[in-house]
Amino acid sequence: MSLIRLLAPLALLLTPAVALAQDANQTPTQAVAQGMQPLVGQMFEGGIKIHAVAAESDVLVVTVDATQGWSGLSRDEAVQSFLGGFCGGSDNSDFFKANGLRIDTLDRGASLTKGQVLRACPPKAK
Numbered sequence: 001m002s003l004i005r006l007l008a009p010l011a012l013l014l015t016p017a018v019a020l021a022q023d024a025n026q027t028p029t030q031a032v033a034q035g036m037q038p039l040v041g042q043m044f045e046g047g048i049k050i051h052a053v054a055a056e057s058d059v060l061v062v063t064v065d066a067t068q069g070w071s072g073l074s075r076d077e078a079v080q081s082f083l084g085g086f087c088g089g090s091d092n093s094d095f096f097k098a099n100g101l102r103i104d105t106l107d108r109g110a111s112l113t114k115g116q117v118l119r120a121c122p123p124k125a126k
Contacts, residue, residue, distance in 0.1 A: 029055040029099050036062075046073050051106055058099055059117050065106040075105045079115060087121030096120050 026034065033055040043049045047068035054061045064078055082103055095101075100117040107113075 027055065029058050029060050032060055048078055059102050060099055061102045061104060063104040063106060065109055067108060069108055075113060078105065079103045083122060
């Protein structure tokens with residue numbers, strides 16, 4: 001099973017619908033991050049684990065950890081797989097109207113590499 005197929009359900013949780021149940025004191029980004037907390041610690045194919053989900057201002061930060069190292073899959077491939085699941089299945093343009101998304105990576109719990117903040121889904125390959 002591909003990493004895209006495994007990460008797609010996770011990415012669907014980023015939809016604005018999660019923010020509908022937000023606490024009055026939360027920003028929409030904080031509400032999405034809170035809604036994704038049950039996924040922290042979940043392991044995916046290739047030893048990829050969701051290490052943390054947090055809100056930094058208007059940016060949702062998802063940190064993934066390659067618990068067995070990046071030997072079988074590069075950081076870029078993991079990030080692209082996540083984005084493929086998030087951007088490929090539905091129109092998430094509403095999410096990006098008020099939020100950014102950053103995917104950070106860890107290598108066996110160390111060596112944090114911060115990703116770039118995305119304000120829109122990348123263009124689809126033709």
